Amino acid sequence: NAGVTQTPKFRVLKTGQSMTLLCAQDMNHEYMYWYRQDPGMGLRLIHYSVGEGTTAKGEVPDGYNVSRLKKQNFLLGLESAAPSQTSVYFCASSYLAGVSNEQFFGPGTRLTVL
Amino acid sequence: DAKTTQPNSMESNEEEPVHLPCNHSTISGTDYIHWYRQLPSQGPEYVIHGLTSNVNNRMASLAIAEDRKSSTLILHRATLRDAAVYYCILRGAVGKLIFGQGTELSVKP
Numbered sequence: 709n710a711g712v713t714q715t716p717k718f719r720v721l722k723t724g725q726s727m728t729l730l731c732a733q734d735m736n737h738e739y740m741y742w743y744r745q746d747p748g749m750g751l752r753l754i755h756y757s758v759g760e761g762t763t764a765k766g767e768v769p770d771g772y773n774v775s776r777l778k779k780q781n782f783l784l785g786l787e788s789a790a791p792s793q794t795s796v797y798f799c800a801s802s803y804l805a806g807v808s809n810e811q812f813f814g815p816g817t818r819l820t821v822l
Numbered sequence: 823d824a825k826t827t828q829p830n831s832m833e834s835n836e837e838e839p840v841h842l843p844c845n846h847s848t849i850s851g852t853d854y855i856h857w858y859r860q861l862p863s864q865g866p867e868y869v870i871h872g873l874t875s876n877v878n879n880r881m882a883s884l885a886i887a888e889d890r891k892s893s894t895l896i897l898h899r900a901t902l903r904d905a906a907v908y909y910c911i912l913r914g915a916v917g918k919l920i921f922g923q924g925t926e927l928s929v930k931p
Contacts, residue, residue, distance in 0.1 A: 752921070816863075
C-alpha cells in the first residue's frame with residue numbers, strides 16, 4: 709500500500725503559468741481533500757471531494773480548480789499562477805467524512821511561483 | 823467552525839511525559855476533538871480523537887475535561903521522534919479539518 713502519493717514533489721513556476729498537481733490514493737477512500745500550508749501556519753482547506761465526479765469549495769478556493777474523474781485521483785489545477793500561491797500543498801483522503809474518521813495525508817508538493 | 827487555542831511552543835525532556843493543552847470553549851455538543859501531528863517536512867498524521875470520554879491508543883492518551891471546554895494530549899514517554907507540531911482540531915462539519923497554528927514540541931536528549 710502506497711497510501712496517498714503526490715506528484716510532483718517540487719515545482720517552480722513563473723507568474724501566469726499553469727500547472728496541475730496530482731494526488732492518488734490506493735485505499736479506496738471516498739473523500740479526498742486539498743490543503744495548502746504557508747510558512748509557520750496551519751493547513752487551510754482549498755477544495756474537497758465527497759466522491760467520484762463531485763467537488764466542493766473549502767476555506768481558500770480562489771485561484772484553484774479541481775477534478776475527481778476517478779475515485780482514486782484528485783487533481784488540483786492552477787490556471788494562472790501568482791506569487792501568493794507559493795506554498796506547500798498537501799492532499800489527504802478518508803474513508804468516510806464522519807467526524808470520527810481520520811484523514812491520511814500525502815508527503816506534500818512544494819510550489820514556488822516567481 | 824469552533825476554534826481552538828494552543829500554546830505556540832513547549833519543551834520536554836526525553837523519556838519524560840508531555841502534556842499538551844488545548845482550549846476550545848466554543849465547542850458544540852457534536853464536535854469531536856482530534857489531534858494530528860506534523861513532523862518536519864512531512865504531511866500531518868493522525869494521533870487520536872475523542873468526544874467525551876478519555877481515550878488511549880498506542881501513540882498517546884487524550885484527556886477531555888468534563889465540560890469539554892478543554893483537552894490535553896498526553897505523550898507518556900517523549901522520544902526525539904516526537905518532536906513535531908501538534909494540532910488540536912474540532913471536527914464538526916463533514917470532511918473539514920480546521921487547523922490552527924498548533925504547538926511546536928521540542929524534545930531535549
